[in-house]
Amino acid sequence: MxxxxxxxxxxxxxxxxxxxxxxxxxxxxxxxxxxxxxxxxxxxxxxxxxxxxxxxxxxxxxxxxxxxxxxxxxxxxxxxxxxxxxxxxxxxxxxxxxxxxxxxxxxxxxxxISNIIKRTIAMELREIQSMKLVAQHLSVSNSTVIRVLEKVGEPLASKYLYLPQHLSIDEFKSVKNVSGSMSFLFLDAQNHRLIDVVEDRRKVHLIDYFMRYPKDSRYSVKTVTMDMYSPYLEVVKNCFPKAEVIIDRFHIVQHLNRALNTFRIRVMNEIRNKSATDYRKLKKQWKLLLKNEWELNFTDYKTDRLYDGLMTEKMMIDYLLSLNPRLRHVYKLVNDLRFALHNHDFEQFNTTLEESKKYALPRKVRTTVQTLFKHQKGIRNACLYTLSNGAIEGVNNKIKNIKRSGFGYRNYSHLRARILISYRLTASRFEPKALHYQDELAHQGE
Structure with a gap:
């Protein structure tokens, strides 16, 4: 006994x-x-x-x-x-x-199949591995894993009751049958809790989705952190009228670096047939050219196979900028903007943008400057607040790994359920007697 x-x-x-x-x-x-x-x-x-x-x-x-x-x-x-x-x-x-x-x-x-096995399947689906591998480990069929995925993932979705005061929004590439193959996700910018995943990132669909939340919940949103995707501005204006838009600092720096790198490639191709040595220097040292000017090393002398004698990073940059006067000007403009953003000095950032109107800039750089002018209000808030989209970019990275582990997904609902299980399912939310789960966000909304 x-x-x-x-x-x-x-x-x-x-x-x-x-x-x-x-x-x-x-x-x-x-x-x-x-x-x-x-x-x-x-x-x-x-x-x-x-x-x-x-x-x-x-x-x-x-x-x-x-x-x-x-x-x-x-x-x-x-x-x-x-x-x-x-x-x-x-x-x-x-x-x-x-x-x-x-x-x-x-x-x-x-x-x-016992509920013990089903709970184990649900917990295994939290990790980055294919559903076929989960089925093999537990000696069940792929269909069993899919049924558990659907049953567990559905209650984890948002109940349109609660929204945090600080939102962080972004998009990710989901499945091909979705319009534009891009989906939308958002989370709490403070505690990094994933709230929900929306199938379509287009403006009309997002406005229709957020309008399902109560008016009090939408009006309680104070900030929305996002990239410079223009339709999101209309979504925030219509759904969260009291919210301040914060442009993520990483995306601002990314735009500036892309503009500088594009012009570097243009200059590199122009001197390709004139000086093969300088062409190789511009080609090989692209990372050094994108490095922040105030972080360059100007004290340590080292040998480099592209240069004769001992050189510092500052000396290498000076030589590269001497190859083209416009490259030097673009380099200075980009670094001044990055330095002002690094110090959260919006006045200096705005002054640098205004002074750039006096000079003729390459087309790509001018387009980037005009984009920054368009999002001045969001950039000012980026200098005032410490919120960023770092957490949601980490979520995007995990979603890519989940898709890669399963060699892609054809069913959007399965991918969405997998994402929600990975971020919102915890061991404490299991009921040993049955596979029923309640939504924490719904309780908070009540």
Whole structure:
């Protein structure tokens, strides 16, 4: 008796109506996999008939009427799947002359895969691995993993009740059948909690989505951190009228670096046939040219195969800028803007932009400057607040790894459920008796 009690505890069998039989383990080979088989019995005295509902007062209205054997998948021991061959009691109701089978919380009705396996599948789906690999590890089919994914992922979605005061929004490449193949996600900019994933990032769809939230919840949003994608400005204006737009500093620097790098390539191609040595210097030292000017090393002299004698990083940059006067001017403009942004000095940033109107700039650089003029208000807020899109970029990176582990996704709902499980499903949210999960955000909204 003690042995079977300990075995039940180790296997997670909490139903007191299940009794393990003291029969040696059996071994069976199925689909090239060795299975261990335990024997058990499920019996109890029912309180009422499941068919007609009559109450079993004298314990004679419903009698035992044989057993039915059901094989249940439990868990793995020593990398071998364990099966429970359970004899379920059959009952006969004398009032309606119908039979029904004893049930247990170990497994759902008409299922042979235990809830233990299903909870393990849900927890495995949090990690970066393919669903096929999860199925192989737990000796179940791919369809079983997909069913658990759909059942667990659906309750984790937002209930349109709660929005944080500080939002962080971005897009990611999802599946091909989605319009434009780009989807939208947003999270709490303070605690980095993922709120929801939206299928389409287009303006009309986003406005329609956010309008489902209560007016009080939308008006409580104070800031929205985003990149310089123009349709998002209309979404914020229509859905969050009291929110301040914050342009992510990383995207501002990225725009400036791309403009500088584009002009570097142009200058490099112009001198390609004139000076092969200078061409190689501009080609090989692109990272040095994009490095912040105030971070250049001007004290340590080192040898470089592209130069004769000892050189510092500052001396190399001076030589590269001497190859083209316009390159020097663009380099100075980009570094002045980056330095002002680094110091959160919007006045200096704005002054530098205004002074750039006096000079003729390359087309790509001028386009970048005009874009910065368009988003001046958001850039000013970026200098005032410390919020950024760093956390949501990390989410994007994990989504890419999830897609890569499964060699891409064809079903958007499966990818969305996988993302929500990865970020919103925790072990504390499991109910051992059933696979039902409640939304924390809905509770916060209440």
């Amino acid at each position: 003690t042995q079977t009690y300990c075995i039940k505890k180790m296997l997670g069998i909490e139903d007191p109506n299940i009794q393990l039989e003291e029969i040696p383990l059996e071994f069976k080979k199925s689909k090239e996999v060795n299975h261990m088989i335990l024997q058990g019995k499920l019996t109890y005295t029912p309180h009422y008939c499941e068919k007609c509902g009559v109450v079993n007062h004298s314990h004679q209205d419903i009698i035992k009427n044989g057993t039915k054997i059901s094989t249940i998948k439990l868990t793995h021991i020593n990398f071998q799947p364990l099966l429970l061959r359970l004899k379920k009691q059959r009952f006969l109701c004398k009032h309606c002359d119908q039979t029904f089978i004893a049930e247990t919380k170990l497994v759902e009705r008409h299922c042979f």
